Amino acid sequence: MAVKPFKMALAGFSAVGLAALAACGEAPSENGSGDNADASFLACMVTDSGGVDDKSFNESSWAGMEAAAEENSDIKVELKESSSETDYDPNLQATVDDGCNFIVGVGGLMTENVNAVATENPDIAFATVDGFSEVENVYSIQFDTAQSAFLAGYVAASQTKTGTVATWGGIQIPPVTIFMDGFAEGIKKHNEDKGTDVQLLGWDVEAQTGTFVNTFEDAAAGKSTSDTFITQGADILFPVAGPAGIGALTAASENEDVTAIWVDTDGYESTEYGAELITSAEKGLETALKDSVLAAYDAANGGEAITGSYVGTLANGGVSLAPFHDFDAAVSDETKAELDALTQQIIDGTLVVESAASPKAQ
Amino acid sequence: MSTTDTQAPAADQPEAAEEKPNFMRLFGRYLTEANSVMVTIYSLLLAFLIGAILLIVSDEYVRSTYTYFFARPQDALTASWYLVRDSYIALFEGAILNLNMLDRFAAGNAEFGDLLRPLSETLTYATPLIFTGLAVGLAFRAGLFNIGAQGQMIFGMLGALIIGFGLSLPAVIHLPLAIIAGAIAGAAFGAVPGLLKATTGAHEVISSIMLNNIAALFLVWAIGTDFLHSETKTDLITKPVDETAVMPKLLSGLSESLRVNWALPLGILAAVFTWWLLSRSTFGFRIRAVGFNEHASATAGMRIGSTYTTTMAVAGGLAGLAGAALSLGVGSAGLTTNTALEYGFDGITVALLGRANPGGIVAAALLFGALKAGALSAQPDVPVDISTLLQAIIVLFIAAPALVKAILHLRTPRGGLVTLEAKGW
Numbered sequence: 108m109a110v111k112p113f114k115m116a117l118a119g120f121s122a123v124g125l126a127a128l129a130a131c132g133e134a135p136s137e138n139g140s141g142d143n144a145d146a147s148f149l150a151c152m153v154t155d156s157g158g159v160d161d162k163s164f165n166e167s168s169w170a171g172m173e174a175a176a177e178e179n180s181d182i183k184v185e186l187k188e189s190s191s192e193t194d195y196d197p198n199l200q201a202t203v204d205d206g207c208n209f210i211v212g213v214g215g216l217m218t219e220n221v222n223a224v225a226t227e228n229p230d231i232a233f234a235t236v237d238g239f240s241e242v243e244n245v246y247s248i249q250f251d252t253a254q255s256a257f258l259a260g261y262v263a264a265s266q267t268k269t270g271t272v273a274t275w276g277g278i279q280i281p282p283v284t285i286f287m288d289g290f291a292e293g294i295k296k297h298n299e300d301k302g303t304d305v306q307l308l309g310w311d312v313e314a315q316t317g318t319f320v321n322t323f324e325d326a327a328a329g330k331s332t333s334d335t336f337i338t339q340g341a342d343i344l345f346p347v348a349g350p351a352g353i354g355a356l357t358a359a360s361e362n363e364d365v366t367a368i369w370v371d372t373d374g375y376e377s378t379e380y381g382a383e384l385i386t387s388a389e390k391g392l393e394t395a396l397k398d399s400v401l402a403a404y405d406a407a408n409g410g411e412a413i414t415g416s417y418v419g420t421l422a423n424g425g426v427s428l429a430p431f432h433d434f435d436a437a438v439s440d441e442t443k444a445e446l447d448a449l450t451q452q453i454i455d456g457t458l459v460v461e462s463a464a465s466p467k468a469q
Numbered sequence: 470m471s472t473t474d475t476q477a478p479a480a481d482q483p484e485a486a487e488e489k490p491n492f493m494r495l496f497g498r499y500l501t502e503a504n505s506v507m508v509t510i511y512s513l514l515l516a517f518l519i520g521a522i523l524l525i526v527s528d529e530y531v532r533s534t535y536t537y538f539f540a541r542p543q544d545a546l547t548a549s550w551y552l553v554r555d556s557y558i559a560l561f562e563g564a565i566l567n568l569n570m571l572d573r574f575a576a577g578n579a580e581f582g583d584l585l586r587p588l589s590e591t592l593t594y595a596t597p598l599i600f601t602g603l604a605v606g607l608a609f610r611a612g613l614f615n616i617g618a619q620g621q622m623i624f625g626m627l628g629a630l631i632i633g634f635g636l637s638l639p640a641v642i643h644l645p646l647a648i649i650a651g652a653i654a655g656a657a658f659g660a661v662p663g664l665l666k667a668t669t670g671a672h673e674v675i676s677s678i679m680l681n682n683i684a685a686l687f688l689v690w691a692i693g694t695d696f697l698h699s700e701t702k703t704d705l706i707t708k709p710v711d712e713t714a715v716m717p718k719l720l721s722g723l724s725e726s727l728r729v730n731w732a733l734p735l736g737i738l739a740a741v742f743t744w745w746l747l748s749r750s751t752f753g754f755r756i757r758a759v760g761f762n763e764h765a766s767a768t769a770g771m772r773i774g775s776t777y778t779t780t781m782a783v784a785g786g787l788a789g790l791a792g793a794a795l796s797l798g799v800g801s802a803g804l805t806t807n808t809a810l811e812y813g814f815d816g817i818t819v820a821l822l823g824r825a826n827p828g829g830i831v832a833a834a835l836l837f838g839a840l841k842a843g844a845l846s847a848q849p850d851v852p853v854d855i856s857t858l859l860q861a862i863i864v865l866f867i868a869a870p871a872l873v874k875a876i877l878h879l880r881t882p883r884g885g886l887v888t889l890e891a892k893g894w
Contacts, residue, residue, distance in 0.1 A: 156807040186848065186849045187849065188853050190807070190853075191805070191807035191808055191809075192706075192800070192802075192805055192807060192808065193795070193800055193808060193810075194845060196726075196728065197590050197728075197845055198845065198848075200586070201845070201848075204567070215702075215704055216702075216704050216706060216805065219802065278689075279693060280703065280705050281703045281704060321686070321806075463703065
């Protein structure tokens with residue numbers, strides 16, 4: 108005995124109807140939605156292959172875009188995600204077709220594609236994050252994170268009890284290795300100035316080789332790498348791997364004497380492992396993106412055009428060392444004074460932190 | 470009563486053999502029967518229906534209108550309707566024709582080339598899928614489940630790349646040589662699971678899955694080597710291929726932004742070759758015979774082991790061509806660990822939807838290419854995952870015709886339901 112299709116459909120609809128009995132709320136008064144639908148300025152962002160929920164630079168960049176829209180209701184923001192670099196061209200082209208006034212390409216690999224689209228559309232303002240462009244209507248947003256990582260390395264060298272610290276990366280790309288270079292330099296500086304002999308595992312500045320888990324997602328891989336370093340005597344871990352870096356924090360939480368230093372954001376706030384974190388080497392993507400969107404808006408409304416490049420440094424607050432939070436008492440006043448002095452030297456240029464991956468200056 | 474007769478299930482009404490079978494009646498019968506064509510069509514329709522429901526559920530604003538459904542139902546219904554309609558229009562615009570661009574073209578503000586861009590994107594994303602679909606489909610016919618197209622494609626990418634930047638030759642020789650290198654690299658890697666099955670009996674599903682992982686990790690390592698790594702960039706990206714080895718764009722005369730290139734005709738050619746191989750050649754006869762019944766084929770004097778190895782090598786060669794299409798086409802500026810995407814795995818779904826038949830595979834690849842291009846362009850109004858989602862649902866239904874038959878109460882066709890299956894377990 109077959110049931111007629113529409114009977115089945117009827118049953119389905121009544122099931123939906125029953126579920127909808129819960130839907131007896133009151134209707135709201137008619138009003139527009141809160142996404143600046145009538146805005147005159149459209150700012151668009153194309154992500155790299157990590158996607159927008161990468162807990163790293165795509166996510167921070169998008170947060171900056173949204174913050175700009177929050178601040179100025181005449182700005183609307185739009186997002187296009189790429190799953191590989193072969194998606195960059197169509198995505199950038201689509202933002203042009205959508206009538207975007209300001210287009211941000213996130214990731215150094217997209218710079219060439221941004222340049223090509225920008226050259227063809229000289230009336231639109233573009234920006235490239237973590238890349239450097241010489242095209243007139245492309246604004247380069249870069250970060251000299253070697254500077255904040257240098258301070259983090261110095262702190263690590265002062266805090267280690269075993270005399271061994273370790274770093275490891277997600278994938279060997281410049282935005283990652285620049286942190287590792289700076290970290291290594293900071294340790295070297297501490298060894299020279301204070302006569303210590305702190306060893307760094309996981310990264311060799313000279314050879315530019317080190318330990319990479321070849322993923323930004325797999326926290327389990329990060330944990331096993333961290334465990335290996337711990338058995339080799341490391342008591343401070345510096346993972347530069349986005350979400351995979353969480354593996355280092357779980358490893359630290361399982362070993363009483365092991366602590367860690369986070370990157371990109373203040374890990375005390377962005378992760379659940381604040382108690383394990385001495386500090387973080389921050390990269391101010393959110394602020395930089397927000398400021399550049401607002402500047403592009405001003406430029407479109409008669410203000411000065413945004414050209415050239417922005418390099419986040421300790422001097423302009425684009426990169427920084429996060430507060431010590433729970434470890435505030437553990438870090439001696441002497442170390443804190445030295446850090447302040449080093450920060451000042453970096454700002455006034457008497458101390459230069461070199462990295463092969465440092466942003467090209469304008 | 471006469472119209473319902475044709476649609477009602479025949480279960481409680483014995484076939485009225487004495488009635489004259491007119492065209493409409495036969496057509497109606499065909500529509501309500503779970504034959505492979507109708508199951509495919511219904512699978513697509515059901516997938517878009519389920520996709521619509523998921524779009525509604527996942528949209529925050531539309532969902533909020535359902536919280537006061539009984540106070541003002543028209544809100545929820547119109548919001549749902551507009552969301553679904555606009556989403557599918559956006560997919561269409563990204564895959565076939567952008568209506569907005571059509572207006573601009575009519576007003577003289579856009580060029581003809583701009584109008585073709587969505588189609589060009591569809592074809593661009595479909596091209597690798599044609600090759601990987603054929604790679605999986607061909608193996609299906611020999612009763613082999615080739616999960617390894619992803620790895621074979623990766624080796625094809627590397628093979629084409631090495632010839633692409635490593636030699637300097639005139640374009641007439643360089644490009645074909647690089648393409649052949651991709652096919653050979655893919656074939657060599659593809660032959661491994663076939664050889665393992667022939668010699669040791671290792672199941673090709675297991676070995677080809679494992680080989681995928683080996684290929685993916687090998688790629689990460691290979692890109693980092695001095696030989697392959699870009700000289701100008703510190704990111705994990707390879708050297709670009711020489712101009713002489715780049716696949717020329719098909720429509721660059723109309724607009725440089727039309728990315729579709731000569732890999733597409735090559736894909737069509739590969740489909741014709743596969744069709745010829747399967748249905749006209751002795752080797753194809755052997756493939757089908759072994760796929761149909763290996764024991765009978767062995768008794769008839771066919772060498773099963775060598776058929777497995779050769780079939781997997783040819784399949785690997787086809788997947789290798791997908792890699793060459795990427796290396797020398799959209800990825801010619803340099804390969805990263807992401808260039809291969811999941812084209813190899815998507816090839817499995819393409820082969821299933823195309824029912825392992827070269828023409829069907831090309832059609833299925835075009836559909837999936839359109840979904841991918843449409844979803845990419847419809848961002849951010851439509852979640853980009855919609856294309857993967859629709860693909861998954863389509864294949865779910867294709868792989869389980871009984872499900873479609875049960876949902877829509879279709880009749881069982883003569884000869885039973887057609888389920889594509891790879892044997893060998």
